[in-house]
Amino acid sequence: MxxxxxxxxxxxxxxxxxxxxxxxxxxxxxxxxxxxxxxxxxxxxxxxxxxxxxxxxxxxxxxxxxxxxxxxxxxxxxxxxxxxxxxxxxxxxxxxxxxxxxxxxxAKRPLADRLLRQMLAMILPYPARFRASLMAAFWAKPLAPVLKRFGTHGRRLAALLTLAPARAPARALHAAPGTYPPPQPAGETQAPARNGRVALLSGCAQSVLGAHINDATIRLLNRAGIEVVLPRGEGCCGALVHHMGREHDAMDAARANVDAWWTEMEGEGLDAIVITASGCGTTIKDYGFLLREDENYAEKARAVAALAKDVTEYLTGLDPEILPAPVENPVAGARGLVPSTLKVAYHSACSMQHGQKIKQEPKTLLTNAGFSVHDVPEGHMCCGSAGTYNILQPELATRLRDRKLENIAKVSPDIIAAGNIGCMTQLASGADIPVIHTAELLDWATGGPVPEGVR
Structure with missing residues (x-):
């Protein structure tokens, strides 16, 4: 051109x-x-x-x-x-x-548009604020059908309420910053071998909507002998505000995370920065570009970006000998379901397959864990989540969600597996079967508890 x-x-x-x-x-x-x-x-x-x-x-x-x-x-x-x-x-x-x-x-957007965007930027990246807003959304959820009658902005507010979960999300078991080493086996006097040390992104929206995802990931990594650290000072990756054009806010978030991870890198060291929300992964892997003009952070940001890996990407790169093996008798769900009996439709988030080019690894891990994994027709198409898109563009997002669920239904699965909290929330708002994170399914298959949605 x-x-x-x-x-x-x-x-x-x-x-x-x-x-x-x-x-x-x-x-x-x-x-x-x-x-x-x-x-x-x-x-x-x-x-x-x-x-x-x-x-x-x-x-x-x-x-x-x-x-x-x-x-x-x-x-x-x-x-x-x-x-x-x-x-x-x-x-x-x-x-x-x-x-x-x-x-x-x-550009100066209409006042209602500016207020909504400002509200999203002030709430979603901050877990405490987001949790409090969800509590308010529980009470206001019955108003969603009424709000839809009040034009574009009413429909956007209705979308916010519709996406809110039906009850208050549980808090993470591993919420506090700190180090989570592999547990000491019963009767052993020596500390278990440490096969690696990683930082795990707690995140913002996921730490509220899906705190159990990181809990499952820590258990899964610990079984492989991986020590997991939740660094103090780490927070939102910056993706939510970045995609709304608030570049300076995104850069501030990136700098805070780089500082937190750099401290660990210079201390006991890190083999990887493990991420369980693929939307965050795409952004963190781009930190080197985002902070390229910042002479104080450019080199550190590139080093951090090079360590960032999706949890399935990291697990695939480990020595197969230390990967946790599927257990013979996993705990069954309420309907007597165990991994080997489940048909799983794998939804590949756009940020996973297009942003990070990770396509086969999650499916291979799930298959090796005993699940029957199936691709979704039109798998390249977005589900409509896309950060805040399902709030700012609710009509288009709903059409995409419904199209995605129609394609998933063609597979007739028992479970939908995904690797991004935004996609999981979007699909769950219209699905009648559980939408479970890939790490939770792998945790269950290797000795962890039954994922909550399967019960």
């Missing part, structure tokens, strides 16, 4: 990066075949190629974002399916992230 940026414009590092990305696009349109919003709406401007033209025009002309550009950029899920499809290597993720930051800096 030909571009016409001035030298003054290219002096800005973000603009120069976007210009290089734009030049790689050859207008082939392969991205339109896999873009969920284009598939639903049929509008070229709701495809990656169409959005690229809008972004190019906006940046080249140094103009504030107009309502049309904002609408079509806002409709982008950042599912990154287009990047998997693109034959030219266009880094659409970095381009659309820059566009969102530019929109945030140059």
């Amino acid at each position: 030909q571009t016409n940026f001035s030298l003054a414009q290219l002096a800005d590092a973000a603009t120069a990066e976007s210009e290089a990305i734009l030049r790689k696009c050859v207008h082939c349109g392969f991205c339109t075949a896999t873009c969920p919003t284009f598939q639903m709406l049929g509008d070229e401007l709701d495809s990656p190629r169409g959005r690229i033209y809008l972004i190019k025009d906006m940046l080249e002309n140094d103009r504030p974002a107009d309502p049309r550009t904002i609408k079509h950029i806002d409709r982008c899920l950042s599912c990154l399916s287009c990047m998997t499809t693109c034959p030219s290597g266009v880094n659409y993720m970095h381009l659309v992230d820059h566009a969102r930051t530019y929109i945030e800096m140059t």
Whole structure:
């Protein structure tokens, strides 16, 4: 793609990066075949190629974002399916992230829109605030059908209430910062062998909505002789605010995490930073790019990003000899279910398959643990979660969720397995079968408790 940026414009590092990305696009349109919003709406401007033209025009002309550009950029899920499809290597993720930051800096959204976005940025990344807001949502949930009658913003608030769980989420067993070594076997006098040491991301939304996921992961890693540390000072990865264009907030979150993990890296050392929410994993693996202009953090951020691994990615890389083996008689669920009797539909989150290029590892681990694992038709398509997308774009998100659940139903599974809390919450809001994290299923198969949803 030909571009016409001035030298003054290219002096800005973000603009120069976007210009290089734009030049790689050859207008082939392969991205339109896999873009969920284009598939639903049929509008070229709701495809990656169409959005690229809008972004190019906006940046080249140094103009504030107009309502049309904002609408079509806002409709982008950042599912990154287009990047998997693109034959030219266009880094659409970095381009659309820059566009969102530019929109945030140059456009003034309607008041209700600004207030909602501000509320999400002030609540979701902070577990204590998020937990308190969920308690309020429990009481307000009956109002969701009424709110849907009050236009776009009413439907967005209704989506917030609809996504809230039916009861207060349990707190994590391993919630406090600290070190969790493999347990001492009964009757043993010597400490068990330590086969590795990792930091585990506690996260923000997941630590409230799915605290049991990290509990299961710690048990699973401990069985492999892996010491797990929850570093003091670690928090939200920054993805939620980054995708709303609040780049400075995202960078502050990234710096705090880099500081927390760097302390552990310089102390007893880390073999990996293990992540159980793939949306967070995609962002943390990009810290080197996000903080590339920060001379105090650029090198540290690259080192941290290099250590970041999804839990299934990390387990796959371990010596098979130390991996916990499936137990012969796992604890059965309320219906007498055990792993070997279960048919599992594996939902690959967009951030997992497109963002991190992790496709086979979760399925192989589940299969080796005794589950009957099945791919979902149209597996490349987004479920509609996409961070805060199911709140800010509830109609499109619901259509994508329903399409995904229809495809899952074709497999006739007993359980849906996924590796991202956003997808799990989104699918559970419309599914009539359990949606369980991959790590929980692996924990159960190797001697852990029955996952809560299977009971």
